[in-house]
Amino acid sequence: MPKDHRSFFERLTGSVNAVEDDEEEIVREPMITTEKTKSAAKAGDWMNEEEEGQLAVDVFQTPSEIIIQAVVAGTKPDELDVSITQDMVTLRGRRQKQREILGEDYYYQELYWGAFSRSILLPQEVDSDSAEATLKNGILSIKLPKLDKNRVQKVKVKNE
Incomplete structure (x- = not known):
């Protein structure tokens, strides 16, 4: 009998953890960095902008x-x-x-x-x-x- 890895609440409610299911489908590919992607990353770097x-x-x-x-x-x-x-x-x-x-x-x-x-x-x-x-x-x-x-x-x- 296969072991159920869902949490108690997931088994109780019948819900499925979407994050775990999606992780299996993610395919990791190496990212190629160019000068264009570097400048775009700097322009969109919202983490460095001061929040009010x-x-x-x-x-x-x-x-x-x-x-x-x-x-x-x-x-x-x-x-x-x-x-x-x-x-x-x-x-x-x-x-x-x-x-x-x-x-x-x-x-x-x-x-x-x-x-x-x-x-x-x-x-x-x-x-x-x-x-x-x-x-x-x-x-x-x-x-x-x-x-x-x-x-x-x-x-x-x-x-x-």
Whole structure:
């Protein structure tokens, strides 16, 4: 009787591991490298391109404001770009490493260094002209006054 090499869950569900089946069909051929393939590999080497990290944020409201907070420790105020429209906020910046450390010298490497950004769709329109952004103890806080849709602006008509 042939031995079944599938896992317990594969036997239970009747599924087949597609990777194992495909591995048997792969034929290995030597790759011929030319200058054209070398330059194409360099042009498409996406692993060496710096990725932009996504900034984690808290977004909450008070009766009169929408507030966005983000941890941007290690970033100076002049290294931050905050763009505000009536319905969206975009944050951009860059965290610089203080010194270079070899990969083999790390026990843990969890901090993100480099460019980061985040675009946040706002739950309601805000007054972008009255927005305020402050940086304190590595926390960026953006206060966005809500637009009062029920407010009626009276305009006095002038006689010319």
